[in-house]
Amino acid sequence: MTSEKTMRAVRVHTLTGPAGLRVDAIPEPVAGAGEVLIDVRAAGVNFPDLLLANGKYQFKPDPPFVPGGEAAGVVRAVGAGVTHLAPGDRVATTMIHGGFAETVAVPAQTVVDIGETPFEVAAATLLTYATTMHALVDRAALKAGETLLVLGAAGGVGTAAVEIGKLLGARVIAAASTDEKVAFCRERGADAVINYTREDLKERIKALTEGNGADVIYDPVGGALAEPALRGIAWQGRYLVIGFAAGDIPKIPLNLVLLKGCQIVGVFWGSFVMRDPQRNHEHGRQLFAWIADGKLRPHVDGVIPFDRAPEALERLARRDVKGKIVLVP
Template identity: 50%
Template sequence: MKAMLCHEWCGPDDLKLEDVASPEPGAGEVQIDVHCAGVNFPDLLMIAGKYQFKPAFPFSPGMEVGGVISAVGEGVSGFKPGDRVMAMTSMGGGYAEQAIATAAKTFLLPDGVTFEQAAGFPVTYGTTYHALKDRGELKPGEVLLVHGASGGVGLNAVELGKRMGATVIGTVGSDAKMDIVKEYGADHVFNYSEHSIRDKVKELTGGQGADVIYDPVGGDAFDESLRCINWGGRLLVIGFASGRIPEAKANLVLLKQCQIVGVFWGAWTERNPEECRSQFGTLLDWCAEGKLRPHVSMTFPLEQAPDAMKALAARKATGKVIVNVR
């Protein structure tokens, strides 16, 4: 089979498309003929050696796939060859014609959910639903502020926030990205390069601030968030796409009686596999019913997977970037 491989810590242009032996499923695992793979920011961190986990060389990046089960390992029940599935490959492997996933992190696809949608679904929707529901405890009528609102997790936060009954404010880095955020339900969208986040959010909320803030950006966005959070608000730390890991001023946390809440969805799925499966059941049903609309703005063939990663890094995409393997 063909796979895009990383042989040393590197950038996307150093990855190599090679012929390798197909991986065999072990106990509790399934082998998947990959049709599509999602591209995520952690893929870039993984090949650069900056991710929390470091796979052994050589490895293929890619944490989420949509495809068809081709074989099952010992002890696997509930899946069989031919099943259409979505899966998370926790240590990479998705940028390849075949991938291995544990049965625990593999999910049957309802009719109507495509492989392309499935490949861009687990990481962003899974992270976001857990963040808003479990960590942010978002309630109907509250104000949700979403940074990086046109990106993969950001657009999902806008969509799910509206579905959960919130008033949603989105921030974006360019005017060109405002329309897609509005299309997915944001009540207000503004360009943070043209407006002060603190002042604009205060203006839009009558001086109160946001109840829940969804921050995959970090850096200046985090700093400004602590100055426009409502009394008792929850600031969700999702990631640091800006490149700067911020530090909180404890006096602001005290004065607003707010919470800074970490969201490490990957570790949560390991500790709560049944709850994770239940949440994906809800999300996939919503998708099949048309209540969620996964947005894919760019697709690339497997041989151009490095270009897909660079497009994501340069923030050229809205929603998801997908590698089409088949």
């Protein structure tokens, strides 16, 4: 539902990537039954936003539409049936799209209290860190003492995997594409690093694990890295398929799975949120508790106003982001 009031929002008008974005005045939403109306203070920018803007995401809304998968702000109003939230609460939320707007109306079950976490940090947390919590805890059952290899480790979900892997007691090997990025991964807590543009990925994994391989591989990249990474997996390891930032969906020789006795495990966080919102909400509460305790430090690489949203997506396309970029109205 919408009101007669208008708000500013970033919208995709043509499926041409960053060039297709512009800021419009559109009707403001209202909170329906079971929903919460949030005045957005910051919105996280994620790789799916770039895919949406190019018409390459698995969900393809028709233009014009508002991208943005996560936002943080202040509750303005709650709809009928919502009892655990109230106007004035500081919160964060996730959605398929719609976050790059001054106000959003979302299902109450997607909203998490952020306490005193700064809005820019909260907007850089839920999508990437909750994806990673689901991946490492629910899908991989990562155990203390195991070795976790993270591909694309300087990006949004990669940084989250490095930090959460360490919190769960794993030995973390961070793999990234430049010396600057692997240095950033060390700053985030990685025990060892691999620059896969100039080092042989499979051989470095073996060297860093005394030939045993990585127990869990976290792969948001896909493409040409997938097969050499899988060849470096440990006996009965778990290979987590997070996404395909490289653009190519790899074709894996299944004999490797047989020989390694390993599992290839899909991580579709968006579907998990819809199927088990309570579990996802538990993950969100844990994440913000860790942030409050100083155990997690989501990295905000830039805070950019709505008017410069194309710049944020251009930086994502160039893989020129460490951690997350955040948009502010």
